[in-house]
Amino acid sequence: MNSATSNSSGNAAPGASAGVASSASPTFSPLYQQIKALITQSLQSGEWKPGELIPSEVELAARFKVSQGTVRKAIDELSAENLVVRRQGKGTFVATHHEERAHYRFLRLMPDAGEPRQAESRVVEVKRLRAPAEVARMLELKGGDSVIMIKRVQSFEGVPAILEEIWLPGALFRGLTAERLIEYKGPMYGLFETEFGTRMIRATERVKAVSTEAAVGELLAVASGTPLLSVERVSFTYGDKPVEVRRGLYRTDSHHYQNELS
Amino acid sequence: MNSATSNSSGNAAPGASAGVASSASPTFSPLYQQIKALITQSLQSGEWKPGELIPSEVELAARFKVSQGTVRKAIDELSAENLVVRRQGKGTFVATHHEERAHYRFLRLMPDAGEPRQAESRVVEVKRLRAPAEVARMLELKGGDSVIMIKRVQSFEGVPAILEEIWLPGALFRGLTAERLIEYKGPMYGLFETEFGTRMIRATERVKAVSTEAAVGELLAVASGTPLLSVERVSFTYGDKPVEVRRGLYRTDSHHYQNELS
DNA sequence: TAGTGGTCTAGACCACTAT
DNA sequence: TAGTGGTCTAGACCACTAA
Known part of the structure; x- marks a missing residue:
């Protein structure tokens, strides 16, 4: 087991996986960007509403078939853009205007x-x-x-x-x-x-x-x-x-x- | 070798290591924050001047005795604060006002x-x-x-x-x-x-x-x-x-x- | 070709929050 | 005690740059 990548189980070609951006297409973007886009879609569609808890990083990683680290990087950016708020020990919440912050x-x-x-x-x-x-x-x-x-x-x-x-x-x-x-x-x-x-x-x-x-x-x-x-x-x-x-x-x-x- | 942490070789207690924040002190901060502070000091002291190339992530990781990922996170923040500019394939440069950007x-x-x-x-x-x-x-x-x-x-x-x-x-x-x-x-x-x-x-x-x-x-x-x-x-x-x-x-x-x- | 930053994984442990 | 985000490591491969 050589840690990761190199096909077989863990990784895959960049631009593939995550059920997105399938194969022959000139649009390549990092996996975490694709995940970020997927999460943003769920926010936009109202699957998770403002103030609500979104699924944990582990859950999202399982759902999208990527590592937790990749989900993490996606959420990092969403958090930096104030679309989402992280709370240690509790989870990640959809940002809302009903807050002092x-x-x-x-x-x-x-x-x-x-x-x-x-x-x-x-x-x-x-x-x-x-x-x-x-x-x-x-x-x-x-x-x-x-x-x-x-x-x-x-x-x-x-x-x-x-x-x-x-x-x-x-x-x-x-x-x-x-x-x-x-x-x-x-x-x-x-x-x-x-x-x-x-x-x-x-x-x-x-x-x-x-x-x-x-x-x-x-x-x-x-x-x-x-x-x-x-x-x-x-x-x-x-x-x-x-x-x-x-x-x-x-x-x-x-x-x-x-x-x-x- | 159980991957990381748990003393012996790789990791150490948080707040220690990196040659900083020695022992009995009530100030704990993540390792990458300490690294960030050290890099900032070098910027401030003029060890690396505006426009110049700073040491590579691998080098800094070796110097501070931490993993490349930890250095990376430190530089990520410095980059977000515009203290430093990353250029893929070239290296990381000290930000300067002599730039169109x-x-x-x-x-x-x-x-x-x-x-x-x-x-x-x-x-x-x-x-x-x-x-x-x-x-x-x-x-x-x-x-x-x-x-x-x-x-x-x-x-x-x-x-x-x-x-x-x-x-x-x-x-x-x-x-x-x-x-x-x-x-x-x-x-x-x-x-x-x-x-x-x-x-x-x-x-x-x-x-x-x-x-x-x-x-x-x-x-x-x-x-x-x-x-x-x-x-x-x-x-x-x-x-x-x-x-x-x-x-x-x-x-x-x-x-x-x-x-x-x- | 070698070196750099960029992405991705896997796994461990820590800090915090709840029950 | 279990679950969550937060930190840290180690290692692999990719994309880009320059010699």
């Missing part, structure tokens, strides 16, 4: 001094309409497709700080109403995740400095012309599919947008 | 449309002075310590876009002159790295929207009161030691601050 991953506005506070949210408007060209482009929708627009103001200790418009594809968020939004406690991405089966994975943001316009000034309680941070976010689910456009205006007189470069 | 890691201002352009830099002022309280605090200096302040304007295709003040600890940048800065081609962090042996590793930024003041307006060719992005950066070297404070004002009329949330 996740709350600040997508909230970059921090107080200049002191601890972060919980934001209070006030929904100003919810409506359905045909997607404006710009939004349609960013959500990869057709021109006439229906979208939902939510406008809300978030405050810290009674002081308004964020005004944002949130645009969602109508097809994905059928039953979404103003009432549901208002009564819901917790992060909006948590609502999206549990009620609409759409889990936000990552986002890109474009930040600019703009001048307060009259209508905005009222909602944020600042004078016209005051500089505001404009943050345009596009959020993605599995498969890099865009599922949200968020246009925010942030007051930065006592808060700042925090970023780590590494 | 690194240029955009710390430059977040992107054109709203089109390809990123090379910025032209114009040094406005260089002076030495006693650190102002705020700067001293951020650089972890004593009140009276000397600092260097560089003021410069960066333009894209002739249009000024960035005005920044760069504050450096005087002790670390002894020979730094305006002439040297002006004649130097390439990224400023490259200069810091090769001429002063100070390599910037990571940074944190605080972004706000502010209103253009008169003196600033002239340098950036915008009217007073125009909204600008204020970006305050603190940069760190090895050991989380702060080595630079950078206060930038960005025009965002045709550029934006780009960020990825993941």
